[in-house]
Amino acid sequence: MNDASVVCRQLQCGVTEKAYNPPKSERGTGPVGLRSVQCAGNETNLTLCITSTSQAEQAGIAEDVGVICSDFTDLRLVSGSDCAGRLEVFYSGTWGSVCNSPMDAVTMALICKHLDCGDRGTLLNEFTHGRGSGPTWVDGVRCDKQHTSLWQCPSDPWKQQSCNRVQETHIACEGKLPQTLFTECPNSTSCTDQEKLRIVGEEDRCSGRVEVWYRGSWGTVCDDSWDMVDANVVCKQLGCGFAVSAPGEAAFGEGTGPIWVETLNCRGTESSLWDCPAKPWGESNCDHKEDAAVNCSGITEEAKLRLVDGGSPCAGRVEIKHQDQWGTVCDDNWDMTDAGVVCKQLGCGAADKAPGNAHFGRGSGQIWLNNVACDGTESALWHCGNKGWGKNDCGHEKDAGVTCSGVNELRLADGGSPCAGRVEVKHQDQWGTVCDDGWDMADAGIVCKQLGCGAAVSVHLNAYFGRGSGPIWLKNVACDGTKSALWHCRNEGWGKNDCIHREDAGVTCSGAEELRLVNGGSPCAGRVEVKHQDRCDREDRFSEYPS
Numbered sequence: 001m002n003d004a005s006v007v008c009r010q011l012q013c014g015v016t017e018k019a020y021n022p023p024k025s026e027r028g029t030g031p032v033g034l035r036s037v038q039c040a041g042n043e044t045n046l047t048l049c050i051t052s053t054s055q056a057e058q059a060g061i062a063e064d065v066g067v068i069c070s071d072f073t074d075l076r077l078v079s080g081s082d083c084a085g086r087l088e089v090f091y092s093g094t095w096g097s098v099c100n101s102p103m104d105a106v107t108m109a110l111i112c113k114h115l116d117c118g119d120r121g122t123l124l125n126e127f128t129h130g131r132g133s134g135p136t137w138v139d140g141v142r143c144d145k146q147h148t149s150l151w152q153c154p155s156d157p158w159k160q161q162s163c164n165r166v167q168e169t170h171i172a173c174e175g176k177l178p179q180t181l182f183t184e185c186p187n188s189t190s191c192t193d194q195e196k197l198r199i200v201g202e203e204d205r206c207s208g209r210v211e212v213w214y215r216g217s218w219g220t221v222c223d224d225s226w227d228m229v230d231a232n233v234v235c236k237q238l239g240c241g242f243a244v245s246a247p248g249e250a251a252f253g254e255g256t257g258p259i260w261v262e263t264l265n266c267r268g269t270e271s272s273l274w275d276c277p278a279k280p281w282g283e284s285n286c287d288h289k290e291d292a293a294v295n296c297s298g299i300t301e302e303a304k305l306r307l308v309d310g311g312s313p314c315a316g317r318v319e320i321k322h323q324d325q326w327g328t329v330c331d332d333n334w335d336m337t338d339a340g341v342v343c344k345q346l347g348c349g350a351a352d353k354a355p356g357n358a359h360f361g362r363g364s365g366q367i368w369l370n371n372v373a374c375d376g377t378e379s380a381l382w383h384c385g386n387k388g389w390g391k392n393d394c395g396h397e398k399d400a401g402v403t404c405s406g407v408n409e410l411r412l413a414d415g416g417s418p419c420a421g422r423v424e425v426k427h428q429d430q431w432g433t434v435c436d437d438g439w440d441m442a443d444a445g446i447v448c449k450q451l452g453c454g455a456a457v458s459v460h461l462n463a464y465f466g467r468g469s470g471p472i473w474l475k476n477v478a479c480d481g482t483k484s485a486l487w488h489c490r491n492e493g494w495g496k497n498d499c500i501h502r503e504d505a506g507v508t509c510s511g512a513e514e515l516r517l518v519n520g521g522s523p524c525a526g527r528v529e530v531k532h533q534d535r536c537d538r539e540d541r542f543s544e545y546p547s
Contacts, residue, residue, distance in 0.1 A: 002041035003049065004067040010045050013069035015091070022066035032063070041154060047455035047510055048445055048481075075114055075150060077171065079129040083117035084172040086129040089137055089150070097132040099139035099163040100170075107143040108171055110150060117173035118277030120265060124170040132168055136161040174265075174277045197237055197273060199294060201252050206240035206296040207388075209252040212260050212273065214281060219260035221273075222286035223248025228385065230266045230276065231294040237272050241297030244388045254288035262286055295388050305345055305381060307402060309360045314348035314404040317360040320368045320382065322389060327366030329381070330394035331356030333373060339402040341374045341381050348404035349427065350487060350494070355401045362396040370394055405494060408487055410450055412507060414465045419453035419509040422465040425473045425487065427494060432471035434486075435499035436461040438478060444507040446479045446486050453509035460506030467501035475499055 004019035039049035076095070077085030087098045100123060108121030139161045143153035198218070201208020210221045210231075231243035262284035266276035274281075306326075310316025318329045339354035370392030374384035382389075406428050415421025423434045444456035475497035479489035487494075520526025 003037045003039045003046075003065075004069075005041050006039045006043045006046050006049060007067045008069035009043075011069070016067060016069055018066075018068040020066050020068070022064055026066060027064045045455055047457060048441060050441055051458065075111065077115065077129075077173075083112070083115065083174075084124075084129070085170070086132060087111065087169040087171055088132065088134075091137045094134055096135040096137035096160075097165075097168040098141065099136060099161055099167045101139060101163070101167060102142065103169055103171075104142075106145060107141055107150075107153065108173075110143045110147060110153070111171065112173035114150060115173060118265075120174045120277055122172045122174075124172055129170050131165045136163055136168065139163055174279070197234065199234070199238065199240070199296070200255070201293075206235070206238065207252075207294070209250070209255055209291050209293045210234055210273075211255060214258075214260045217257055219258035220255040220288065221264065221292040222259050222262040222284050223290045223292040224286060225263045225265060226292040229268045230264045230273075230292075231296075232268060233266045233270050233273055233276060234294050235296035238296070242383060243294055244297055244382075244386060245295045247293045247295070248290060250289050250291040250293075252291075252293045255291050256288070258282065259284045259286050259288065259291075297382065297389065305342065307342070307346065307348075307404075308363070310401070310403065312406075314343070314346065314406050315360075316401060317358070317363055318342055318381070318400050318402055319363060322366075322368050322382075325365055326363075327368040327390075328363035328396060329372060329400040330367050330370040330392050331398045331400040332371050332392075332394065334400040337376050338372045338374045338381070338384065338400075339404075340376055341378050341384060342402045343404035345380055346404070348406060349408040350405045351402060352405050352494075353401075353403040355403070356398060358397050358399040358401075360399075360401045363399050364396065366390055367392050367394050367396065367399075372400075408485070410447065410486060412447070412451065412453075412509075413468070415506070415508070417511070419448070419451065419511045420465075420507065422463070422468055422504050422506045423447055423486075424468060427471075427473050427487075430470055432473040433468035433501060433504040434477060435472050435475040435497050436503045436505040437497075437499065438476045439505040442481055443477045443479045443486070443489065443505075444509075445481060446483055446489060447507050448509035450485055451509070453511060455510045456507060457510050458508045460508065461503070463502050463504040463506075465504075465506045468504050469501070471495055472497050472499045472501065472504075 001016055001019050004016040008016045034051045037046070037049050037051050043049050074090040076088050077083065078088055079085050088095045089098060103123055108123065112118050112121045137160065138155050140156040141150065141153050142155065143150070147153050196213040198211050199205055199208040200211055211218045212221065226246055226248050228243050228246045231246035235241055235243045260281050261278055263279045264276050265278065270276050304321035306319050307313060307316035308319050319326050320329065334354055334356050336351050336354045339351035343349055343351045368389055369382065369386045372381065372384050372386045374381070378384050409426035411424050412418060412421035413424050424431050425434060439459055439461060441456050441459055444459045448454055448456045473494055474487065475492045477486065477489050477491045479486070483489050516529050517524065517526035518529050
């Protein structure tokens with residue numbers, strides 16, 4: 001069933017009802033592509049499961065496998081409001097309940113997101129929204145953060161469950177604030193979302209206390225759970241660039257009037273502050289000593305970044321062009337995580353060193369950033385936490401620098417095609433290999449994706465494609481499937497290993513696949529053809545081996 005569930009998920013056919021050996025009338029023709037499939041059940045593609053291809057040709061047609069999927073199509077809350085009620089799913093043509101064991105916060109958050117009701121939910125007491133009358137379809141749902149829909153989550157087999165009505169799931173989501181509550185405008189009969197939000201400060205409209213217009217008056221936002229994600233939504237909504245900091249505790253003075261908003265929990269994708277989940281507006285127990293504020297960058301154009309006086313584009317003093325002027329970065333709290341964001345932003349691989357004290361010489365002009373605090377996920381240095389543009393007491397003797405690994409490259413060698421072979425990485429202008437300690441299908445999948453070679457078909461250990469030469473760059477690679485490059489996966493560090501080339505890792509990928517529609521009169525109609533391994537497999541093709 002684990003293997004079959006991956007098939008249903010990949011085909012977007014809901015959940016698995018049956019995994020079986022089909023009768024003779026349903027058996028296929030042609031080669032047997034996969035054998036010994038071993039899925040964990042959470043993979044998004046069958047080729048990401050552990051498989052064997054070396055003995056696939058020994059499998060007979062009588063060993064074909066089949067799957068029956070059930071088109072799980074919908075989810076709803078009943079006997080309550082749009083965002084609260086008894087949870088029901090549509091399965092096998094009938095609405096039914098969901099058992100509440102072990103309904104945790106991650107699973108409830110996924111349900112609420114699916115219903116467009118925010119991203120937090122509370123489990124209610126039994127019978128809050130009445131007893132269900134239909135079957136109970138699912139029990140033991142255990143969602144993780146990587147899942148995007150309820151039917152992707154591991155659970156007990158989908159069938160009529162034995163749990164009783166007391167165990168039905170009743171849930172209340174913290175939904176979006178109804179837009180009808182914002183029909184009134186500060187100064188006119190019609191206004192934009194931007195005009196219902198303001199920043200009140202001493203210097204400019206992009207730094208100060210956050211205030212919103214609601215129920216006919218301006219009020220403040222409580223700093224409970226206030227963070228950079230919430231602040232960034234404010235800056236984006238007002239056209240003030242991005243958030244530089246998110247101070248609380250009435251950093252720009254205490255406001256007056258009501259405190260309209262408490263416990264905001266923005267995801268960062270919202271176009272306005274009231275699209276974010278929060279406690280019901282107007283139901284705050286904060287006081288104005290907790291008013292939230294924001295410092296926005298105040299620019300709409302992205303700054304520019306470069307490394308200077310280091311002998312290459314990937315080493316040197318960190319300089320940023322802001323407001324048409326190049327300046328430097330102070331080394332207060334400067335570390336390898338900050339340097340890593342610089343290297344990634346410049347396409348220079350990973351950070352090797354993060355020197356301070358004007359290691360590459362003193363710069364000139366403004367010192368744009370100080371106390372940079374990156375977490376490593378940022379796409380630009382100025383998206384990291386900092387004191388704000390130009391706010392520092394540093395001198396150029398504290399200019400920060402970076403030495404990056406250089407532009408890394410990846411290839412597969414000695415496998416007979418660009419999509420199979422020994423894994424080789426170019427680092428510091430030298431090609432080397434990868435040790436097979438801990439090497440698995442998740443790691444191989446990143447290699448295939450990075451090279452545009454489809455999905456990983458198999459992994460190879462013990463120098464299967466022959467021993468490489470040069471350094472062994474990576475060891476104990478541990479990819480989770482989300483990274484864009486092999487060297488972004490967790491590993492021991494560049495060149496840190498006790499391996500020999502007898503342990504070089506290899507990969508076989510499915511190949512660079514293409515898709516087309518033929519003989520339908522347009523590019524959007526026709527016979528479906530797939531190009532795989534440089535040929536189109538069709539029964540009506542000419543002989544592959546002409547005399």
